[in-house]
Every structure is written in structure tokens, then in C-alpha cells.
Amino acid sequence: MVEPSTLAPAIAEASAAAPAPALSRALVELTGGLSAHVAADGRFLFIAEASLRLLEYSREYIDHATLFELTGIEDVPLLQDAFSAAQTLGPQQCTVRLLRGLTDRVWMRLRIAQYTPRIGGAGGAGATFIVHGEDITAFKENEARLSDLAVRDAVTGLGNRQYIQQCIVETIQHAREGGPNFAVALLDLDGFKKVNDSLGHDVGDQLLRDAGQRLIAQIRETDMAARMGGDEFVLVLPGCDNEQALGGIVKRLLSAVQQPFQVGDQLLHLTTSIGVSFYPQHGDSAGLLIKHADAAMYCAKDRGRNGLFVYTDDLGDLHRKAFSLESAMFEAIHNGEFSLHYQPICDPISLNVKGVEALMRWHPALGPVSPAEFIPLAEANGLINLLGGWALRAACMQLARWDRTRLDGLYMSVNVSAQQFHHPSFPSLVWQAIADSGVEGHRLVLEITESVLMRDPEQANLVLRELQTLGVRFAVDDFGAGYSSLGYLKRFPLSALKIDRSFVKDMPTSPNDRTIVTAVLGLARELGLSAVAEGVETEEQRQMLIDRGCHSIQGWLVSKALPAGELEAAFASGRLNVDAGH
Incomplete structure (x- = not known):
């Protein structure tokens, strides 16, 4: 870009009263950079010795070269514009790259003014120019380094x-x-x-x-x-x-x-x-x-x-929905839209209730949201620690309330996510929930998946042992659907295995699933663990589990998960009964 030069007054003064040639040239040599007197076509009428040393050219070469030929080809139009503007608008300034020794380039900030001696005219083909250039190569290289760092x-x-x-x-x-x-x-x-x-x-x-x-x-x-x-x-x-x-x-x-x-x-x-x-x-x-x-x-x-x-566009729709749900979750916590439902865990023969599993539900104004949707979101955005802590406290308090009615003696099973379990404050959170509710520790069962235990086995064992001192028991949820590494069954202080519903569902028609369930029940029996079959929906499934010695069942055959009030009504009506021997 061509800019008006700030040297206009000085150059004008020099034009009006030029000093003696010897003194002028001595001053020019002291200025450094490029100092030259140039014709309109770029020929050098004069160039300082210091300038020749800077550009690494001999005087013989310069005598047959022009300033335009010493300028990087991409900057020649800019320099030509500066010369033209200097004739009509006064002194100009521009930044160009000059060739140094034909193999290198040097950045120069040039100041260009038309030279008008006291005697003679100006303009036209005979116009000449005073050119002074300041070497700004170091500045430009530093600028380039900083620009590179900004994007590196x-x-x-x-x-x-x-x-x-x-x-x-x-x-x-x-x-x-x-x-x-x-x-x-x-x-x-x-x-x-x-x-x-x-x-x-x-x-x-x-x-x-x-x-x-x-x-x-x-x-x-x-x-x-x-x-x-x-x-x-x-x-x-x-x-x-x-x-x-x-x-x-x-x-x-x-x-x-x-x-x-x-x-x-x-x-x-x-x-x-x-x-x-x-x-x-x-x-x-x-x-x-x-x-x-x-x-x-x-x-x-x-x-x-x-x-x-x-x-895919469908993926975009899913992410927009997930974003909307995630935003709504924060409001839902403040609005109290989350609640716990309780699903009975029963003796498979009598169907009497031994305990219940607390399951989180979300009922916003627009309708219920499946846990399969909001639980992964809560795990991704960190809200699972807040929601999980609330669920644990609420479940223990509900168990304490039932103890004051005819529903005393049940145990409470609560799911724990990987983030919750590995959070440093988790053991103290469990201790506080037990202490505040007053329930016995052995009546709290924490359900943990195999992947949670195997993510960091050493740390998991420390947490389980610490909570075991409170009497808390532990069940492996969805057993068989994860790692299924039998080594951890003897390593960790577990009390129960929960057989994944996918195996229970196809027991009547799949010999492989029947074999797996039979093996899991046998394993639990040999290790002194209780076994709970999840997702029991038919009498045929129930009978198969009884025949194989299953300790407990859970599923819609007995009851879906119910709010506390509806569960209490089911007990009051006699549809459900507390297991007296538990």
C-alpha cells in the first residue's frame, strides 16, 4: 500500500536549498539503508556506497540496472504506483522486497519524493526522485515468527x-x-x-x-x-x-x-x-x-x-435433540423433575418381596424421558455425580420411612455409575446417606457393572473394602454382558450377581442362554453369592429359574418400577407382600 511520507517537509527543504555536493554525500552515507537519486524509469543517477554494501552489488552492476529490476517481481506494481503518486500527490511511502546479491531478499520501507531543483522544471519524462529506504528485514522476520506462533x-x-x-x-x-x-x-x-x-x-x-x-x-x-x-x-x-x-x-x-x-x-x-x-x-x-x-x-x-x-443429517438431529435434553436437565434439577421409582426384588417361589431397586425417572412437562437417553447424557456432562448422590440419599431416606410402617425389613438396591464410583468423595457420600437416614449399612446394596470394577481394579478394591466396613453390600449388575472375567469374583468383596436380562429373555427358546444362566447360577452358588435374575416377564422364565436354583427374580412378571406411593398401595392391597423370612 502506498502511503504519504512523513518526510515531506524535510525533502521539500532539501529540494529548495541543496547543500554542497560533498557535504550532501557525506550525510547520505551516514544515514544507512538505501539512499539514491533515481530517474523516472528507475535508473540510478546516484546511489550511496553504504547502499551498495547493504544490497551487495558493485557500482558497475548498478550503473546498468534499475530500481525496478532490483525489486521483487510481486512488488514492482506497488513501487510503480508510488513513483506515479509522488509526482502528483507529494512524497510517498511503501514497503517492498529488494533483491540482495540476486540470491536473497531484504525488506525495505521506502520513502519516495520527486526531486525538484531550484533551476529547471519538474514532471514529465524528465522527473527524478529521491529514494530513501530503511532495512526492516529483522522486524518482518520477527513479525512472521509471531504470526507463525499464533497459528502453531x-x-x-x-x-x-x-x-x-x-x-x-x-x-x-x-x-x-x-x-x-x-x-x-x-x-x-x-x-x-x-x-x-x-x-x-x-x-x-x-x-x-x-x-x-x-x-x-x-x-x-x-x-x-x-x-x-x-x-x-x-x-x-x-x-x-x-x-x-x-x-x-x-x-x-x-x-x-x-x-x-x-x-x-x-x-x-x-x-x-x-x-x-x-x-x-x-x-x-x-x-x-x-x-x-x-x-x-x-x-x-x-x-x-x-x-x-x-x-449424516440424522446424526445432526440426534445431537440437536441431545443438546436440548442436556439444557433441560439443568432446569429439571432445579424444578424437581427427577424422581425415584422402585421395582420389587422377590423370592421366585413365593413372590414375596425381599428388597427393591431404586430406578431414576425424569418427567418433564413435555412427557417422560427414557433413562436410556438421559443417563448417558448425565454421565457425559458430569451431572451424574449430582443426580447419583441425590438418588442415593433419597433411596436411603425412603427405606427409613418404610421402616416406620409395615414395610420394614426390605433392602434397597441403588445403581452406581462409573463416574460416581471413582469420584474421590463417593465413600463419604455413602457414609453420609447411611448416617442421615439411620438405616443399617447391610440393607444398602450398591449395583456396579463389571466395567466399573475393571476400569481400575486396585482403586475399585480399595473403595469396596472401605464401604464394606459400613456393612454395605455389592452386586455386579448385568453380569455376563461385560468383561465376564471370573478372576475379580474372588478378588472383590461381592455379595450378589445380577443375571443380565438378555439371557433371561431367551431362556425358553435358546439352549445357549439356558446354559449361560445355569452356569452363572452354579458359579454364584459355589462362590457363596446370591443371584438375581433381571427382566423376568413370563411364568415359563420364572419356572426355569426356580428349577435351576435362582435366589431372587426381578421383572414385570411381579411388578414394574413404581413410585413410592403406588408401591405402598400395592403392599396395602395385598398384591405384594414383604418376605417374612428375609
């Missing part, structure tokens, strides 16, 4: 969020001008958090650097890569506008991350989940394309990790 990830050296967003904006513009459509791929390193938490951030950072280099090695020179933050990377892949075109690159990426990482003396294993969105099908802005790739990535994780998922 400090850990991996790849681009950062700002960089990849700008890449997407430019690639969209290129596509609109006739260039290829493209894909945005968002990769998340499966298992990275566990490595980072257990081995420290230094190991985690090195792992991120190594993973970034592996990703770069698998993509093309025309592709772009960045680290978004955490363990997420984003790739922009021009020309990949459908899943088939993407297949080869994705296969290479999955394979590259799956190979072991050697970090110090540690051999680490990771996989990656990849979500993809395509331009223009899935968005016409950087924000939308990244958002949709991120949503697809979480679907890849939900489907078992180490794979690819491509965004």
Missing part, C-alpha cells in the same frame, strides 16, 4: 485451531472458484487420557508429537493437518468428497496410530476414532464442518473405537 501448536509443531479454521475457509473459497470439494476429518486418540493421567504430561506430550508426525506421514502434500487441542487432530483433505475416495487415507491413518509408540522405556498402544464431514454436503463453513466431524467422531467411539464414522 506449541506441543506438536502442527497448526492449531486458528490455522485449520483458516485452511478450511480458504479451501471452501477455492472450491467455490472451481477447485475440488474436500473432507474434514477429526481424529481422537483412544486411550490417551489414561496414558496422560498415569504416566504424566511429559510422556503425554511426546506421545502427541509422535502421533502428529505419524499422521503427517500418511497424508498428501496437498492435505492440511492441525491439533485442535487435547488429543484431537483435524485434517483437511482436498479431493476426498465421498467415503470411497477417503478409504485409502483412513486405512493408513488407523494402521499408523495402531502401531506401538515407544516413549522412553514405555511401549504404548493407542487407537484412533475418526469422524468425517464432507463439503458441501455437511456444511458450508469451517465451524459447521468441524462440528459435524466432531459429532461423527463420537459415534465412531460409541461403535467400538478404532474406526471411521461419516456424518
